[in-house]
Amino acid sequence: MRLLLVEDELEMAAALAAALGRYDMILDHAPTLDHAMAALANHVHDGIILDRQLPDGDGLSLIPRVRALKSGIPVIVLTARGAVDERVRGLDMGADDYLAKPFAVEELLARIRALMRRSPDIAPITARIGNLVFDFDGRQASVNGRILDLPRRELLVLEALARRQGRTVQRSTLEESVYGYDDEIQSNSLDAHVSRLRRKLSETSAGVEIHSIRGVGYLLRPSL
Amino acid sequence: MRLLLVEDELEMAAALAAALGRYDMILDHAPTLDHAMAALANHVHDGIILDRQLPDGDGLSLIPRVRALKSGIPVIVLTARGAVDERVRGLDMGADDYLAKPFAVEELLARIRALMRRSPDIAPITARIGNLVFDFDGRQASVNGRILDLPRRELLVLEALARRQGRTVQRSTLEESVYGYDDEIQSNSLDAHVSRLRRKLSETSAGVEIHSIRGVGYLLRPSL
DNA sequence: CGAGCAGGATTGCAGCAACGTTGCGGCGCC
DNA sequence: GGCGCCGCAACGTTGCTGCAATCCTGCTCG
Incomplete structure (x- = not known):
């Protein structure tokens, strides 16, 4: 299992990498939208964890481009903006899940597992x-x-x-x-x-x- | 050669996997219609072996969806219902072949080979x-x-x-x-x-x- | 039509790069 | 502190690969 984390805060990235590593997942880290697109073009990922506040724009803007590239890949959005309408907007933009910071790493892990289970993209069982x-x-x-x-x-x-x-x-x-x-x-x-x-x-x-x-x-x- | 088997009986799946393996074919296994669609969306298969009695519906209902996704892919239907009108119905639904259980593995293999021969190139790669x-x-x-x-x-x-x-x-x-x-x-x-x-x-x-x-x-x- | 020639085919060989295996030390985790 | 994973390096082994020698084949030209 290989995931791409799009997140500009290095501490968060390091913490998640460590947590996911304990569950035998590989986490690639992209600090900006540009890095994320480059990584997606060149590598095979099973899912994306996406922060909204990035140096070069709103993370949500990545979703259409991701869908164009790899339509079925699961996307989880992380954000400090946790209002209901924000969630709706994120999900309407095509995200598969939406998690407000601060969150428990355990919950993120559980949501990743759930997505992977029902995701059409991680296929043969x-x-x-x-x-x-x-x-x-x-x-x-x-x-x-x-x-x-x-x-x-x-x-x-x-x-x-x-x-x-x-x-x-x-x-x-x-x-x-x-x-x-x-x-x-x-x-x-x-x-x-x-x-x-x-x-x-x-x-x-x-x-x-x-x-x-x-x-x-x-x-x-x-x-x- | 890579085939997708849609079948809920594990014994059957294991037996077929073993038999096909001897002919250097890869068999992916999907126990339900949902799994099958997920597998088809993300992998390049050269053919589908489809059981009719599945936990989440009649296997035949998969065929139109398969055709929408990959129009030319060969589909072989397996079923315990072998009456003539059933066969006609299956073939009219778009199946390329229809085999009643119990069947000889050798026959299945031969029918697969025949289908592959006359099917257009599935994977452009x-x-x-x-x-x-x-x-x-x-x-x-x-x-x-x-x-x-x-x-x-x-x-x-x-x-x-x-x-x-x-x-x-x-x-x-x-x-x-x-x-x-x-x-x-x-x-x-x-x-x-x-x-x-x-x-x-x-x-x-x-x-x-x-x-x-x-x-x-x-x-x-x-x-x- | 036949000899000569140039380009291609084949094959043995030796060098070496890629792979296999193993032991060690460091590090993290119970 | 013990245990086990992991990166690392040393060393053994394999078999690919470039090379060249030799043979073969088709073309050309007198």
Whole structure:
């Protein structure tokens, strides 16, 4: 799960990134509307958390442009302006939810989960490959009903691979899904995660293998 | 090949997923009509396998909505109701095929293959030449659903040729797409890649050939 | 019509870049 | 303070890739 936060207050951004990180979500941060559009054009996000007061305009103005680009993506608007008519306006503009500051992080998380559940954009509920079942809603992988207890990074790797099961996932794409686009990574630690994942998948006879294609990326497929 | 199965019985779903998996098909599973619409909105499927008895309604009601979304996509209806007038009704509703339970998996597979053969190209992001399908989005080539495990350079050659399928690609153009502008190349290694590609394409009976035009370049076309 | 030639095809080989694996240390979290 | 995740780096391994030598094929020109 990868979300884009459009918010100019750095403290808020950092706090949310930390909170979402505990639920294995990747949060990309865009401080302005321009940054947000650039990020959306170049990356695949599952949802947007949008602040209204931004240096270069009202966050709501982003919504039509977002809809033009990726019509079904869920948008949650955050704002200090919490009056009823403001909410109505935000929702009429196309937002899927509207949350007034100050808010409890728990509530935001719950609303995100709810949106993702009923959102048309986060599609197939589960992926099955071999004996492996990946539950995108519950964000967990299981083999023959037994839940795999995977650390965060490995889970993100597997999720990204399962989302595009049977198709190659480019290395750069994978890095983005696991680390986010601004998070630097200057080692082969992605390979390390893949390696550990492979061991666990084979130890549990998941019936899947992570096949690597040199110079391109990886792909998840049933083992022969 | 990626199919969407709309079916509420989990056993059936698991069995079909296993059967199709053996033929290198990807099966996404949607247990309800709502899930199906969500999945269709966000993923590229090559066909739909639709059960009639679903928790939230008759599967047939999905067909008009599917047609509105992706008009040409093949739909196979599965049902326990096999009477003739039921079949007629299903087909009149727009289904491409109608199969009564219980059915043989082999028959279903054959009908899927038949439908795929005569259906127009669903996803504009793929090119089909002979039995070869090149997925420009996923950057991979497959023959009859089986993914070709090609190294980077060969994949680039094939991609460039598939982009201009049936037309000649100048040698210099090909070199550019394979090596980039600044990368120098002072040997016939491009020919070497073409040669290796040819071998793999014929070994997998891809039904395509790389024809060379002396002094000009190459072109990809179905073999005779 | 045949020899010569130029461009293309094929293949072995060696270098090296990409990938795999593992251990370590730091850091955060119970 | 113990435990486990994670980034990192070192080192082993694989197999892609550029190169060149050799063979093949079609074109040209006398």
